[in-house]
Amino acid sequence: MKFSGKADVDAPIDKVFAVLTDFELIERAAMRRGVEVQRTDTLRAPGAGVGWHVKFTMRGKPRETDIAITGFDAPNEIVLSAELQGMEAVTRVELVALSRSQTRLGVVTDLTPTTLAARLMVQSLRMARGKLDKRFKARVADYARDLGERAQRA
Numbered sequence: 001m002k003f004s005g006k007a008d009v010d011a012p013i014d015k016v017f018a019v020l021t022d023f024e025l026i027e028r029a030a031m032r033r034g035v036e037v038q039r040t041d042t043l044r045a046p047g048a049g050v051g052w053h054v055k056f057t058m059r060g061k062p063r064e065t066d067i068a069i070t071g072f073d074a075p076n077e078i079v080l081s082a083e084l085q086g087m088e089a090v091t092r093v094e095l096v097a098l099s100r101s102q103t104r105l106g107v108v109t110d111l112t113p114t115t116l117a118a119r120l121m122v123q124s125l126r127m128a129r130g131k132l133d134k135r136f137k138a139r140v141a142d143y144a145r146d147l148g149e150r151a152q153r154a
Helices: 012-021 021-031 116-127 129-153
Strands: 002-009 034-038 051-058 062-073 077-084 087-099 102-113
Touching: 002 087, 002 129, 012 129, 021 034, 062 087, 087 116, 102 116, 102 129, 116 129
Parallel strands: none
Antiparallel strands: 002 102, 034 051, 051 062, 062 077, 077 087, 087 102
């Protein structure tokens, strides 16, 4: 099952990519929301191989997942892979320079069930596809707005 969204960011592609790959800032933001984040690599610079072990509560249940960067093409693309409760998720974040001061952010997430329970969950998600698509697009737009604000300050 795929979700996708696009939004324009009012900042140059290099600044947007720098903010997008400021992993320490992202980790701190997640921790402020009650997520436990532990880095699983020793890499100093952003790139393929960077990973995290994440613990959080969703719908009243504790969850854990490992997230890793499996693709990295600065300043154009980052590919993240995660596995959570019998489901594999691959998220591709693409940046395209529209002009010197504007960048298009594209996010595509592909969920693939690996267990029967996960298949049933994806089937129930398909029933609410329209609502979930709207939410995903709204989140991408909010994130693009936030990226633009942070890139302007950087």
